[in-house]
Amino acid sequence: MGMGEQSGQPVISVTDLVKEYRGGVRAVDGVTFEVRRGENFGFLGPNGAGKTTTILTLITLLRPTSGRAVVCGHDVVAEPDRVRLRIGYVSQDIAVDDTLTGEENLYLQGRLYHLDRETIARRSREVLEMVDLTGRARDLVMTYSGGMRKRLDIAGGLIHRPEVLFLDEPTLGLDVQTRRRIWDYIRLLREREGITVFMTTHYMEEADQLCDRIAIMDHGRIVAIGTPSELKAGIGGDLLTVDITTGRGGTRDGGVQPDGDGELQDLLLTVPGIKRASRASDGRWVLVADRGEESAPAVLEAMGRHGLRVNYLAMKKPTLDDVFLHYTGRQLREDEGQEDFSRRRIGLRRARM
Amino acid sequence: MNTTAKTTATLLSDTWWVAWREIKRFQRQKVRIVMILVQPFIWLALMGNMFERMAQVPGFPADSYLDYMAPGVVTMVTLFGGIFGGMSIVWDRRLGYLNKLLAAPIARSAVVSGKMLAVGLQTGVQVAVIFVIAMLMGVSFKTGPLGALTVILLAVLLSLVFAGISLSFSAVITSHEALMAVVNFLTMPLMFTSNAMMPLSFMPSWLQMIAKLNPLSYAINPMRSLFLTGWNVQELLTGVVVLALAGLALGHVATCLFRRSLA
Numbered sequence: 139m140g141m142g143e144q145s146g147q148p149v150i151s152v153t154d155l156v157k158e159y160r161g162g163v164r165a166v167d168g169v170t171f172e173v174r175r176g177e178n179f180g181f182l183g184p185n186g187a188g189k190t191t192t193i194l195t196l197i198t199l200l201r202p203t204s205g206r207a208v209v210c211g212h213d214v215v216a217e218p219d220r221v222r223l224r225i226g227y228v229s230q231d232i233a234v235d236d237t238l239t240g241e242e243n244l245y246l247q248g249r250l251y252h253l254d255r256e257t258i259a260r261r262s263r264e265v266l267e268m269v270d271l272t273g274r275a276r277d278l279v280m281t282y283s284g285g286m287r288k289r290l291d292i293a294g295g296l297i298h299r300p301e302v303l304f305l306d307e308p309t310l311g312l313d314v315q316t317r318r319r320i321w322d323y324i325r326l327l328r329e330r331e332g333i334t335v336f337m338t339t340h341y342m343e344e345a346d347q348l349c350d351r352i353a354i355m356d357h358g359r360i361v362a363i364g365t366p367s368e369l370k371a372g373i374g375g376d377l378l379t380v381d382i383t384t385g386r387g388g389t390r391d392g393g394v395q396p397d398g399d400g401e402l403q404d405l406l407l408t409v410p411g412i413k414r415a416s417r418a419s420d421g422r423w424v425l426v427a428d429r430g431e432e433s434a435p436a437v438l439e440a441m442g443r444h445g446l447r448v449n450y451l452a453m454k455k456p457t458l459d460d461v462f463l464h465y466t467g468r469q470l471r472e473d474e475g476q477e478d479f480s481r482r483r484i485g486l487r488r489a490r491m
Numbered sequence: 492m493n494t495t496a497k498t499t500a501t502l503l504s505d506t507w508w509v510a511w512r513e514i515k516r517f518q519r520q521k522v523r524i525v526m527i528l529v530q531p532f533i534w535l536a537l538m539g540n541m542f543e544r545m546a547q548v549p550g551f552p553a554d555s556y557l558d559y560m561a562p563g564v565v566t567m568v569t570l571f572g573g574i575f576g577g578m579s580i581v582w583d584r585r586l587g588y589l590n591k592l593l594a595a596p597i598a599r600s601a602v603v604s605g606k607m608l609a610v611g612l613q614t615g616v617q618v619a620v621i622f623v624i625a626m627l628m629g630v631s632f633k634t635g636p637l638g639a640l641t642v643i644l645l646a647v648l649l650s651l652v653f654a655g656i657s658l659s660f661s662a663v664i665t666s667h668e669a670l671m672a673v674v675n676f677l678t679m680p681l682m683f684t685s686n687a688m689m690p691l692s693f694m695p696s697w698l699q700m701i702a703k704l705n706p707l708s709y710a711i712n713p714m715r716s717l718f719l720t721g722w723n724v725q726e727l728l729t730g731v732v733v734l735a736l737a738g739l740a741l742g743h744v745a746t747c748l749f750r751r752s753l754a
Contacts, residue, residue, distance in 0.1 A: 194590075199590060199594060222595060223596045225594075227590075227591070227594040229590050230587075231587025231590075232587070233586060233588045235516070237515070237516045237520070238519075246512055247591075249508040250505070250509075250592065250597055251596060252596065278519075
């Protein structure tokens with residue numbers, strides 16, 4: 139990969155970025171981060187976390203309320219035209235014109251980036267080949283499937299060889315199979331074009347699979363930032379989920395049952411290898427252990443000694459979902475259907491329009 | 492090339508490519524092309540017949556109502572074509588295409604001028620078609636091919652004025668239902684407070700006052716002269732200048748509103 143001596147240099151640099159919409163919604167609330175040249179950087183967070191607002195600010199479509207953003211060496215407020223020339227943008231809506239052919243869509247896109255006819259023809263062949271649309275280039279986009287339209291949209295974002303490609307929710311609304319194919323294309327474009335990719339997603343698997351570094355966003359703030367493995371390691375070990383029944387009379391060896399959550403927590407923390415214990419909203423205990431496979435039997439034994447019944451015990455390696463839970467107290471997946479979040483999102487979309 | 496010339500050249504080419512998309516879209520939509528052919532025919536045949544006896548009223552300025560009506564149909568088609576010009580922006584916004592245009596390194600004004608150019612070109616073609624149909628129906632025309640080109644020029648300028656109004660609204664109105672309501676609210680009063688259908692002298696004096704301020708009148712009067720009587724240079728120049736300035740001003744208003752809506 140083309141990660142020579144330039145790899146450490148930031149291609150996006152954002153400092154204390156704030157965006158407040160008319161009506162007082164603070165969609166981005168003081169965000170600071172850097173993206174290095176050649177890396178694939180992702181914003182992961184639930185709907186309404188401020189991901190799209192951040193992207194729209196970086197691509198010069200929204201003016202920040204305060205703070206500073208520099209993309210490809212140019213301030214997005216002071217020199218929007220210079221920024222626009224160097225970046226590509228693929229929105230979460232599939233923004234291709236379906237009354238034009240695939241080829242015509244790319245031709246127009248090329249013309250809007252001031253390329254000449256020959257350059258457009260050459261680049262079109264390259265990007266169409268990369269997203270496997272060469273055979274369908276002369277068909278009207280109307281006849282394309284959703285996945286094909288998305289691929290064409292991504293190809294359009296690459297036509298002018300941008301230094302950074304912004305992908306906003308690249309697989310939103312696509313089925314699982316199509317999503318995986320799009321992932322393959324995103325990996326491929328990095329390999330072939332060696333460009334920097336800035337993407338947003340609310341699918342943790344997508345971030346885990348594609349991103350070198352991830353910023354976890356919640357309520358307009360970055361709550362954690364790092365490589366997927368760093369973030370997972372930040373949890374401190376394996377996760378044990380335990381369901382414990384209390385209040386069943388005396389104990390086997392005549393000891394005293396713990397009284398209340400506090401004492402049970404203290405008890406759990408005395409088990410060798412257990413570093414943290416907290417009670418989740420569903421009543422189960424979530425324990426962090428250095429080595430889960432050794433701590434699990436130890437927990438069972440300790441509970442038994444105190445006359446407590448363990449109804450359920452599961453062990454897993456942490457995922458980004460657990461990282462999100464760890465930093466926000468909520469699960470990323472729970473948010474997907476949650477009403478107040480979708481309402482907040484609709485509110486934001488309105489404010490952006 | 493100095494920078495001003497370069498900026499102007501870029502603006503013109505950006506304008507053309509924004510318009511190019513609209514033209515391609517138009518070519519693909521067969522129904523729209525059919526309607527362009529059918530609509531003026533229906534208007535001329537229907538309205539021309541319905542009001543035929545109007546021409547017998549003493550003081551009516553033309554030999555037949557059809558002769559009087561033909562420039563009215565030209566302006567009406569122009570009005571409808573222009574005033575819906577903002578609709579494509581509302582759709583582009585909905586579909587996310589507007590953001591794609593705005594993320595490209597084109598001038599903000601090119602989005603507006605490109606859509607205006609597309610409306611203007613479409614109007615030019617439409618009016619040429621109306622001419623052919625009107626001639627086939629025996630409408631008399633006094634000023635020959637040069638007069639016909641002048642009528643087309645007036646119609647194109649008028650369509651830019653209405654496109655400017657429509658695009659200005661589309662910068663602030665984000666739903667197509669709302670824009671539709673505004674457009675419908677505007678078209679009928681514009682049409683009937685002008686002398687497109689009825690001579691000014693047939694109207695009450697308060698309506699005559701309004702008709703004189705209506706931008707439609709600045710196109711209709713010179714057009715009607717070209718159809719019915721001959722070259723009236725002063726009237727023609729006034730029309731062209733007023734319409735061109737109004738079109739430019741409204742295009743500028745639309746661009747400013749767009750810039751503001753982005754902040």
